[in-house]
Amino acid sequence: GQNIDQPTEMTATEGAIVQINCTYQTSGFNGLFWYQQHAGEAPTFLSYNVLDGLEEKGRFSSFLSRSKGYSYLLLKELQMKDSASYLCAVLDSNYQLIWGAGTKLIIKP
Amino acid sequence: ETGVTQTPRHLVMGMTNKKSLKCEQHLGHNAMYWYKQSAKKPLELMFVYSLEERVENNSVPSRFSPECPNSSHLFLHLHTLQPEDSALYLCASSQDWAGTPSYEQYFGPGTRLTVT
Numbered sequence: 001g002q003n004i005d006q007p008t009e010m011t012a013t014e015g016a017i018v019q020i021n022c023t024y025q026t027s028g029f030n031g032l033f034w035y036q037q038h039a040g041e042a043p044t045f046l047s048y049n050v051l052d053g054l055e056e057k058g059r060f061s062s063f064l065s066r067s068k069g070y071s072y073l074l075l076k077e078l079q080m081k082d083s084a085s086y087l088c089a090v091l092d093s094n095y096q097l098i099w100g101a102g103t104k105l106i107i108k109p
Numbered sequence: 110e111t112g113v114t115q116t117p118r119h120l121v122m123g124m125t126n127k128k129s130l131k132c133e134q135h136l137g138h139n140a141m142y143w144y145k146q147s148a149k150k151p152l153e154l155m156f157v158y159s160l161e162e163r164v165e166n167n168s169v170p171s172r173f174s175p176e177c178p179n180s181s182h183l184f185l186h187l188h189t190l191q192p193e194d195s196a197l198y199l200c201a202s203s204q205d206w207a208g209t210p211s212y213e214q215y216f217g218p219g220t221r222l223t224v225t
Contacts, residue, residue: 004151008149033213040218041218042113042199042216042217042218042219043152043199043214043216044216045213045214045215048213087152089152096154097154097214098151099151099152100151101149101150101151102149102151
C-alpha cells in the first residue's frame with residue numbers, strides 16, 4: 001500500500017528553527033508537496049520538490065531525497081503565525097496525490 | 110471574490126435531511142476536487158472533475174453525489190448521511206487534472222459538516 005508518515009505534533013520556540021520530516025512509500029514518484037493549514041482555514045501551497053536537494057524560499061526550505069523516500073520542511077526564525085498544520089503529499093506514478101495526516105506545529109513564546 | 114469559495118461554512122444536518130455544498134473557483138482552472146478531512150487523518154480524495162467531466166470517484170458512498178454544471182462550480186449533494194460523515198469538506202481546484210505533473214491545488218476554506 002501507499003503510505004506517508006509524518007509526526008503528529010511538534011512544539012518549537014519563537015525565533016528558533018524546526019524541521020518537520022516526511023517519509024513516503026508510494027508506487028512511483030512524480031514530486032512532493034508541502035502545504036500549510038491554519039486551524040479552520042484552507043491548506044495553502046508552500047513548496048514542490050521533484051529533484052533531490054534543498055529548495056529555499058525565504059524562511060522556509062524543503063529538502064528531498066528520492067533514494068531514501070524522505071523529505072523535510074525547515075522553518076527558520078519561527079514566528080507565532082507559523083503555528084499551523086503542515087501537510088506532506090506525494091504525486092505517485094499515476095499522478096495521484098497521496099496525503100499525509102499532517103504535523104501540527106505549536107510555537108511557544 | 111477571488112480564489113476558491115465554499116458555502117456554507119458550517120452545516121448541521123440530521124440523518125434524514127438533504128443538503129448541498131457549493132464550491133466556486135474564480136481562477137480559470139480546469140479541474141476541481143472534493144476532499145474529506147477528518148481529525149488526524151490524511152485528506153481523502155472523493156471526486157475529481159476535469160473540464161466538467163468526472164474523472165475520479167474513490168469508492169465514495171452513494172449518499173454523496175457530486176455535480177459540476179460548469180468549470181467554475183462544483184456541488185456536493187448530501188442525503189441520508191451517517192454520523193461518521195461528520196468532517197471538514199474541502200473543495201480545491203488546479204489548472205489541470207492530476208494527470209499532469211507539477212500541479213498545485215488551491216483550496217477553499219471548507220464546510221464543517223456535523224451529522225446528528
